[in-house]
Amino acid sequence: MNIHIKGGRLFDPTNKLDAKQDLFIADDKIVGIKKKPGGFDSDVEIDAKDKIVIPGLIDLCARLREPGFEYKATFETECYAANSSGITSICCPPDTKPVIDTTAVVDLIQQRASETKRTNVFPLGALTLGLQGEQLAEMNTLKQAGCIGVSNALAPIENTEVLRRAFEYARSCDLTVFFYAEDTSLRNNGVAHEGQLSTRLGLPPIPETAETVALSRALLLVEQTNVKTHFCRLSTARGVKLIQEAQAKDLPVTADVAICNLHLTEMDIADYNSDCHLQPPLRSERDRQGLINGINDGVITAVCSDHQPHDVDAKSAPFSLTEPGASTIEHLLPLLLHLVDRKEIKLEKAIPLLTSQPANILGIDKGRIEIDKDADICIVDLDKSTNVEQDNLHSAGKNSPFKGWELPGQVSHTILNGEVVFTRE
């Protein structure tokens, strides 16, 4: 199918592209920018006047809940919700049920993705068998089956020897390790940032050091093993500093942050709002500022949704007994644009956080507007807004902490591999 996107502002800061130009798509590739290629006949014309046209977004961490948690959400519901926010590629962590530690589970996920045909899905394989932190998973086999990296998701690897060997082996397989830094013993069943709010509400606290101690340990092992490591979902200002120091030493490390931690702090838990029960926890305003600075200083190069749709029961209990996580995928872009509106991040800095930079982290040839690249495109009306309301959420998980917020920007079209997968009526 040939698509002609007319009159939009093409915006891809990584390619220094910012101009009102037409875009031409044939089959699954971008075939023309500004100039119509010879012999191009459009089947579909999209009027993008007064809108910006950006690469399709890449979300480094979203749970689609299959297999194992279909009662919470499914590929159909969550990939559609992703499309409504302009997302065309999703990287999913291996903590499904069963865990992604065999080719059978990788095959199942790829099959579900190809049936759904809404987003590219890039699974991460398990770093250790069953995420138990004891025995290495068959990383090379998982890579051959299609895993793009390896991770132990939220599960700890308490034995430092196992962690060292896992890093070494991942390096042998030329796989990037996606590492979530949390020291289980320091976390000590905590549910909220150790600070004013946990003290006032009497919630078991998670100290800052739960992140920084685990981060320091992993960074020393990265220094020893030289494995390419992506640190997932930083939550503390000091954690950002540790990554910055490691990057200054030329260690092969990158980092991302979850969108909630850029907007909310511990104080948003207010009176035990379980929609703000997250992992990593919402931390102090000083930490939030540190994360924003980390983006502006180029230490943090991606923002993810850390989407975790939940059933109603999972969030309906006394705070500590609720499951952590927020449903965020369909507001990833508007939430980032909100930070642009508040002048915390510049637009040219923001868009690469969801496009070219996560593509670099995953090592995929996506996230850019360039001739011959995959035609994954998102068209956004910056003058319109997106209202977050319980009743208009596309995700099966209604656990958004942003209910009642009015966010800038509204995605009008999402194109995946040259097919229009989402159009807003």
Next chain:
Amino acid sequence: MTGNTIQLDNNGNLKHFLTTEGLSQSLLQKILDHAESFATVGDRPVKKVPLLRGKTIANLFFEPSTRTRTTFELAAKRLSADILNLNISTSATSKGESLSDTLQTLEAMHCDMFVVRHANSGAAHYIATQVAPHISVINAGDGRHAHPTQAMLDMFTIRRHKKEFENLRVAIVGDVLHSRVARSEIHALNTLGVLETRIVAPHTLIPKEVESLGVHVHHDMDEGLEGVDVVMMLRLQRERMRGALLPSEFEYFQRYGLTGKRLEKAKPDAIVMHPGPINRGVEIDSSVADSERSVILQQVSHGIAVRMAVMAMTMGRSGDDMEENE
């Protein structure tokens, strides 16, 4: 702030009693005044008033407790209410019934009030958001968060001995980290306008940024007790000794145990309080616990009056209505 939108009805009257935080000084004084009018009921030959006749109160204890449950039960009976005791930790939840299912079942039995004790902070708040509008919820202790009736009976005891709160210095000694009693006491004391609230404990038993609650922190017991009018000891649970929080009961008592000698640092007329049950020789010396400075047993009997007051107020009745109902 916290709890207020849910604790008060549209006229500013107490609907649920979940925390002492954020309630006004006049409301806290009103609770104490009502408790004063109930305090003599126990001395009458017929220890009952008919204020809550026909009402059904459910004691929902998700965590074992004898003392608190018993005083709530007595308070309810003296108000002529019917009371159900449900020890849920050993019944419904072990059969896999969810908390909200348990609540709905009890609502279907036409209960008017839930008295809730739960191991998780925020449980009473959660229950108050789930119940039908006519039901009142009283927090009988949630996790580390709040134990507001205990705090109010402590305030009642202080007021009886000291009359005014304005010029008092109060020291709260012990495991503040895990203590719902301490948190509720701190909010109540500060709202009632004491001169200074101190907490005294080793670093391991003090929650982070606790100064934000409006307290001064002391790690040295002698310094912490210097010139105080009230010493409120906290119970130290023995299981804390097994973790990395404290080395031994012996060493804890050496540094933070209340002895007669230590008490000399406080004002000569300082009173000693404890929410009970006390660990003699761990947090308090027997000679102090049994001395005339100790008001520990008075606290227990005041507990019934304060709980009667709170139960009556949340059900829209007050001690002033007592006679016309008789």
